[in-house]
Amino acid sequence: MSNYLDISKISIDFPTPEGPFRALDELSLRIKKGEFVSLIGHSGCGKSTVLNILAGLLQATEGGVALDGKEVNEPGPDRAVVFQNHSLLPWLTAFENVQLAVRQVFRDSMGKAEMRDWIQQNLKLVHMEHAMHKRPDELSGGMKQRVGIARALAMRPKVLLMDEPFGALDALTRAHMQDSLMEIQRDLNNTVVMITHDVDEAVLLSDRIVMMTNGPAATIGEVLNIDLPRPRNRVTLAENGDYNHFRQQVLSFLYEKQRKVVEIPREPAVDEHEAAPARGKVAGLVDRLGRRA
Amino acid sequence: MISISQQTWLQPWIKLARGERPSEQLRALAKTLLVPLAGIAAFLLLWAVAAGQINTSLGAFPGPLDVWQQGGALLEEHAAERREEEAFYERQRERNAQRQAVDPSYQPRIFPYTGSATFIDQILTSLMTVTAGFVLASLLAIPLGILIGLSHTLYRAFNPVIQLLKPVSPLAWLPLVTMVVSAVYVSQDPLVPKSFITSMVTVMLCCLWPTVINTAVGVAGVDNDLNNVSRVLRLGWLTHVRTIVLPSAMPMMFAGLRTSLGIAWMVLIAAEMLAQSPGLGKFVWDQFQNGSSDSLSRIMVAVITIGAIGFLLDRLMLAVQSLVSWDKSADLR
Numbered sequence: 001m002s003n004y005l006d007i008s009k010i011s012i013d014f015p016t017p018e019g020p021f022r023a024l025d026e027l028s029l030r031i032k033k034g035e036f037v038s039l040i041g042h043s044g045c046g047k048s049t050v051l052n053i054l055a056g057l058l059q060a061t062e063g064g065v066a067l068d069g070k071e072v073n074e075p076g077p078d079r080a081v082v083f084q085n086h087s088l089l090p091w092l093t094a095f096e097n098v099q100l101a102v103r104q105v106f107r108d109s110m111g112k113a114e115m116r117d118w119i120q121q122n123l124k125l126v127h128m129e130h131a132m133h134k135r136p137d138e139l140s141g142g143m144k145q146r147v148g149i150a151r152a153l154a155m156r157p158k159v160l161l162m163d164e165p166f167g168a169l170d171a172l173t174r175a176h177m178q179d180s181l182m183e184i185q186r187d188l189n190n191t192v193v194m195i196t197h198d199v200d201e202a203v204l205l206s207d208r209i210v211m212m213t214n215g216p217a218a219t220i221g222e223v224l225n226i227d228l229p230r231p232r233n234r235v236t237l238a239e240n241g242d243y244n245h246f247r248q249q250v251l252s253f254l255y256e257k258q259r260k261v262v263e264i265p266r267e268p269a270v271d272e273h274e275a276a277p278a279r280g281k282v283a284g285l286v287d288r289l290g291r292r293a
Numbered sequence: 294m295i296s297i298s299q300q301t302w303l304q305p306w307i308k309l310a311r312g313e314r315p316s317e318q319l320r321a322l323a324k325t326l327l328v329p330l331a332g333i334a335a336f337l338l339l340w341a342v343a344a345g346q347i348n349t350s351l352g353a354f355p356g357p358l359d360v361w362q363q364g365g366a367l368l369e370e371h372a373a374e375r376r377e378e379e380a381f382y383e384r385q386r387e388r389n390a391q392r393q394a395v396d397p398s399y400q401p402r403i404f405p406y407t408g409s410a411t412f413i414d415q416i417l418t419s420l421m422t423v424t425a426g427f428v429l430a431s432l433l434a435i436p437l438g439i440l441i442g443l444s445h446t447l448y449r450a451f452n453p454v455i456q457l458l459k460p461v462s463p464l465a466w467l468p469l470v471t472m473v474v475s476a477v478y479v480s481q482d483p484l485v486p487k488s489f490i491t492s493m494v495t496v497m498l499c500c501l502w503p504t505v506i507n508t509a510v511g512v513a514g515v516d517n518d519l520n521n522v523s524r525v526l527r528l529g530w531l532t533h534v535r536t537i538v539l540p541s542a543m544p545m546m547f548a549g550l551r552t553s554l555g556i557a558w559m560v561l562i563a564a565e566m567l568a569q570s571p572g573l574g575k576f577v578w579d580q581f582q583n584g585s586s587d588s589l590s591r592i593m594v595a596v597i598t599i600g601a602i603g604f605l606l607d608r609l610m611l612a613v614q615s616l617v618s619w620d621k622s623a624d625l626r
Contacts, residue, residue, distance in 0.1 A: 057521055075524040087518040091540040091619030100536060104526045137620075155526075 003066075004033040004191055005159055010053055010063035012046075023049055025217035026063065029210060031159075034189045038202040040250060041212030041221075042258065047195045050212075051163050054193060055081050068158055077105045080152035082162040086144040088136045094147040095132040098122055098154050105155045122154040123147070125184055142173035146180070153184070162194040166201065175234065178204060186231060199254070203246045204232060211253045222253055355590035360597070363590035371411040378406045410571060412591075416598065419561060419572035422489060423606075426496025427557045431550060434501045438508025438549070439534060442542070448509065459502040463495050463560040467567055470494045488570030495564045500557035507549025511542030540619055547614040554610055558603045573599060 007029040013020035024046045031037050039047045052058040054065055056075040065072040067079065080101075088097045098119045106115060123132045126146040136144050145165060152160055165181075166174040178201060185192070185205075196202050202209045206226050213221040226246055228237070237243040305321040308314075337357045347354035355363070382403070389401035410418070441448045474491045515538055523533045539546075565574025577595050580588040 055521075055525060057524060075521070075527065077526055079525070081521070081525050083518050083521070085518060087516075087522050089519065089522075089537065089540070092536075101526055104528060104532075135619075 003030045004035075004068060005029075005031040005054070005193070006066040007031075007050075007054070008063055008065075010050075010060040010065065012049060012053065012058065013061045022217045023215055024053075024060075025219050027219045028063075029220065029223075031191060031193065033191055036185060036192045036194070036205055036207045038206040038209045039193065039195045039212060040197060040199070040202050040209055040254070041218070042214055042254065043197070045212045045215050046218040047212060048163055051081075051161050051193065051195055054159070055079050055161050057081075077101065077155040078158045080155040080157035080160055082145075082148050082152045082160065082165045084164045084167050086136070086141075086148040088144055088147055088151070090136050093133045093135050094123060094128055094139070094150075095119060097136075097147060098151045101151045102154050119154060122150040125153065125187075126150045126180060140173075141169050142177055145169065145177060149181070149184075153188070153190075158191065160190045160192045162192065164195050164197070166198075167196070174198075174201070179234075181205065182230075182232065199247055199250045200234075202250060203228075203243060204234060204237065209246075209250060211250065211258075214258050221258060224249055349589065351584055351589055352586050355593050359590040360593040363587055364594045366587070367412040367591065367594060371413040374408055374411045378408055381406050381408075412576060412594070415571060415573050415576040416602070418489075419565065419574070420602070422492045422565075422570075422572060423496060423554075423557050423561045425489075426493040426561065427500060427554055429493065430497040430501045430553060430557070431504060433497070434504035434549075434553070435508055435546065438505045438546070439512050439538065439542075441505070442509035442512025443534075443538070448513070455502060455505060458498075459506075461499070463499045463564050464567060466495050466498050467491070467564055470498070471568060486571075488568060491568055492561060492564045492570045492572065495568075496557045496561050499560040500553040503552035503556065504546070504549040507552070508542060508546045511545025511549075512538050514545070515541040543614075543618055544620075547610065547618070551607060551610045551614075554606050555603065558599075558606060562599055 007027065009026045009028050010024060011022060011026055012024045013022050015021075027050065029037075039050060041047050049058060053060050054072065056072050056079065059073065072079070088094075089100070092100065099115070102110070102115050102119050106118070110118065120129060120132070123129050126149050128143060128146050128150060131139060131143060136147070139147070145168075149165070166177050169177060182205060184190075194205065203226060209224040209226060210220055211222045211224065212218050224246060228240070228242060228246070305318045305325060309318040309322070341356040341358075344354040344356040385403055389399075389403075392399045393401060437451075441451045471491050474487055474494065478487055478490055519537050519541065523537050528536065561572065562574040562577070564570070565572035566578045567574075569575055569578070573595055577592050580591045580595070
């Protein structure tokens with residue numbers, strides 16, 4: 001099982017009026033079963049594009065992805081996605097949101113009572129059993145993201161794809177969520193691909209950090225093995241030399257080797273999406289295309 | 294349907310009854326009750342003054358008092374007509390009983406009452422027609438709106454036709470509909486009168502479009518992340534529409550339905566007037582043709598009734614929306 005998720009030489013072109021625009025160029029990566037891999041890179045470098053190709057929401061122009069020996073060419077619940085903005089259906093309770101996924105995936109293999117237990121078990125895993133009959137608008141941002149994770153886990157996916165899952169949360173909530181995720185990983189040992197642009201988060205959670213070069217034609221710059229022992233504790237790690245060394249390496253990649261010359265946006269950019277107009281026409285268009293697809 | 298506590302105009306009364314800070318509640322009452330009442334009073338005054346200035350061939354334009362009296366007269370006529378009807382059937386029953394007593398083999402026959410339709414009857418006919426036309430239109434418009442909202446190709450195909458048909462006045466459709474209904478709806482013993490079908494189809498053709506367009510816009514505006522969730526879960530088409538598309542599009546759909554119902558009611562009155570099919574429109578036209586000294590007052594009663602029913606229909610739609618809407622906190626007005 002050394003090549004559970006095999007990404008081989010994927011490239012993607014987006015059509016623009018000036019001809020095709022190559023956003024990703026021959027990116028290859030092999031991920032082992034049970035491995036936690038983070039993708040890190042500057043805004044607009046194509047991290048989300050990679051994740052969308054893994055999810056099957058986008059098709060690579062060249063190259064391909066195989067999961068557990070089978071080619072990936074459409075979305076499916078074996079590659080559950082945790083979206084950045086939770087993407088819960090606002091008209092369903094936490095329970096019903098997870099139920100929608102469970103019904104869809106296990107309708108032939110689980111009875112009604114079994115399904116209910118499985119939904120509750122997953123909500124318990126993310127510490128949301130107390131609020132499972134609340135609707136998303138009654139939950140805080142962190143709680144919504146917990147339900148999003150429960151929904152993804154409940155599909156019993158082969159790979160869990162996380163698109164900046166904690167990017168929209170405040171620092172304290174983010175730390176709680178990271179601890180929860182480590183706890184879940186200890187129990188379930190899922191294969192995870194996570195996008196982040198938080199260096200601390202990447203070092204704390206990952207087995208490997210994949211650092212991407214800046215676009216256009218983005219690809220993998222460096223890969224860093226994080227062989228820190230588990231369980232990891234953020235407080236004790238703060239004084240750990242290896243931990244600080246890894247952090248320093250990621251920071252040096254991002255801010256020395258791949259230093260980004262950003263035109264100063266007219267208005268302070270809040271996140272990647274808002275920053276798009278400042279990145280010039282082509283990158284902005286790619287971003288839009290990427291999100292639409 | 295709408296809980297009492299939600300009715301903002303009732304709240305000061307409730308609080309006053311509970312004895313919560315009376316002076317504040319009285320001020321709130323003045324705002325919610327006195328101001329609208331003052332507006333209505335000003336309108337009535339203006340109406341009364343203006344009416345006195347206008348002299349028509351049927352006498353002075355009716356003021357609020359004349360209209361009020363005619364309103365009462367119309368209700369009284371309705372009650373008299375019902376008494377008449379009851380008496381008619383009673384006479385038949387008596388006669389049949391007498392004949393059967395003489396001749397036991399006699400098969401009794403009841404002749405239907407054929408009195409003239411009263412104002413109330415006309416209101417009921419109009420309400421039935423508008424409901425039928427609106428329901429038929431919604432049954433067509435919502436599925437069509439969902440289909441063209443989901444598919445860019447279908448949208449492009451249908452859009453020119455919709456945009457072309459949308460602004461057509463009911464009066465333009467009416468002759469065509471009348472002819473088509475006469476040609477197609479032929480039956481010795483029709484279940485519903487032809488005039489009903491004609492008005493209903495005209496109403497339907499005119500009130501279809503706001504629901505189609507709004508539903509399509511609502512459906513096309515489904516959050517892309519939710520669409521991605523649906524794709525990852527591989528939801529079937531029907532499940533996708535039911536669990537994701539419909540709830541997302543609900544507010545827009547209801548905005549369309551409310552506009553449609555308003556148009557349906559407006560169109561119906563015009564259609565009834567022109568087609569001489571039973572209903573409030575025909576009542577107005579008959580009074581106009583009648584030309585008695587009461588006619589203008591009676592037409593004015595109809596005008597106010599039409600307005601009140603239109604308003605109530607809109608409130609009814611709002612109540613239905615708040616009943617089926619998932620977002621109870623949404624401010625519906």
